[in-house]
Amino acid sequence: MKKTLIATVVASFGAMPAAAADITMKFGHVGAPGSLFEATVNHYAACVGEKSGGKVEVQTFGSSQLGTDKELLQKLKLGQVDFALPSSVMSSVDGIFGVFEMPYIIKDRDHMRRVQDAMMDKFQGAANANGYHILGLAENGFRHITNNTRPINQPEDLKGIKLRTPNGEWRVKMFQQYGANPTPMAFSDVFTALQTGVIDGQENPYAQIASAKFQEVQKYLSITGHVYTPAYILGSKKHIEAQPADVRAVLSDCAAETQTFTYEKAAELETELLDVIKTAGVEVNEADKDAFITASKPIYESFAGEVEGGQELIDAVLALGNSS
Structure with a gap:
């Protein structure tokens, strides 16, 4: 039914x-x-x-031109921006999004x-309750650690390292648990902070x-x-609902198409960009993931205890990881 509606919508637009x-x-x-965000x-x-x-034009503004992630969330509600692409910061919107911060x-x-297929109603409900609407998911990706102090093989290697994190409470708690000194900071400020030694390192996907x-x-x-971390193609609930039905259909359809594009692009970049980083002279090592997983148990326990329905969320996500 949805595909038929979209086809009709596209055909009507195409006749203009x-x-x-x-x-x-x-x-x-x-x-x-x-x-990858761009x-x-x-x-x-x-x-x-x-x-x-051509009826709808989406103008794009990268490199925090319209604000940091936190500022963009506020501007969505004020109607100053129509879409944003938040990632980790969504855990500050509602605790349910913190499940994706679990290591x-x-x-x-x-x-x-x-x-996404099994649980999107939960996440959409949380977004709607806070005045937002998730049109679809993209991704930020799998995160890795860079720093200027030492290679990180095990969590204890992070002891005392000043590490930039996004503005999300669970990332901060995770790196505190590992022994680092996490420092939340806007992404646009990170390069200069690394260059000047204000922080020692950061954690992000290769693409970032x-x-x-x-x-x-x-x-x-x-x-x-x-x-x-997933990224959310996010709008204001009030603003999206105010759009004509044909426009809403196109906005949702394109979000689904964009997710497929993003996943394919991200997989390509994981190989290409690791080579770019190595070529720049950065020393690369494979960390002991089992050691990190073991050290992560208290984070799961905290989430289960602090977020309503946290344990059920964790169990549901983990169970879907075991699906064929």
């Missing part, structure tokens, strides 16, 4: 003569040029323009798809590391894969 866009929307994000947002914008026959809880993208050129100011990359 080429003209200036009737609706212009702004999509802000923190990704640097060449990042590729994701640009793909979404192009899809919306094409499927609406090693998501195995791979197929696992993430199963979680390479596009932000952290390899130019970091000595070590430790492949930990400690967290997989």
Whole structure:
């Protein structure tokens, strides 16, 4: 039924003569040029323009031009921005999103798809209750640690290291548990903070590391894969609901198409960008993931105790990881 509606919508848009866009929307994000975020947002914008026959134009603004993740969440509610692409910061919107901050809880993208298919109503409900609407999921990716102090093989190697984290309480708690000195900071400030020694290191997927050129100011990359974070193609609930039905259908359809594009692009970048980082002279090591998993148990216990329904969330996500 949905596919039929979308096909009808696209056909009706396609019958319109080429003209200036009737609706212009702004999509802000923190990704640097060449990042997975930039590729994701640009793909979404192009899809919306094409499927609406030019009726809807999505203008994209990267590199935190329209604000940090926290600022963009506020601007969505104020109607100053139409879309944002938050990731870890969503755990500050509602505790339920913190389940994706649990170390090693998501195995791979197929696992993430199963979680999305089975549990999206829960996440959408939490977003709606806070004034947001999730049009679809993209990704930030599997995160790894870079720093200027030493290679990180086990959690104890993080002791005393000043490590930038996103603004999400569970990432901070996780790295405190590992022995690091986590420092929440806007992504746009990280390069300078690394360059000047205000912080020793940071943790991000390869796509964010390479596009932000952290390899130019970091000595070590430790492949930990400690967290997989989805990114959310997010709008204001009030604003999305105010759009005509045909526009809402296109916005949702393009979000689904963009997720497929993003997953394929992310898989390509994981290989390409690791080579870019190595070529810059960064020393790379494979961390002892079993040691990190063992050290992560208290984080799961805290989440289960502090977030309503936390243990059930954890159990549901883990069970979907065991699906064939």
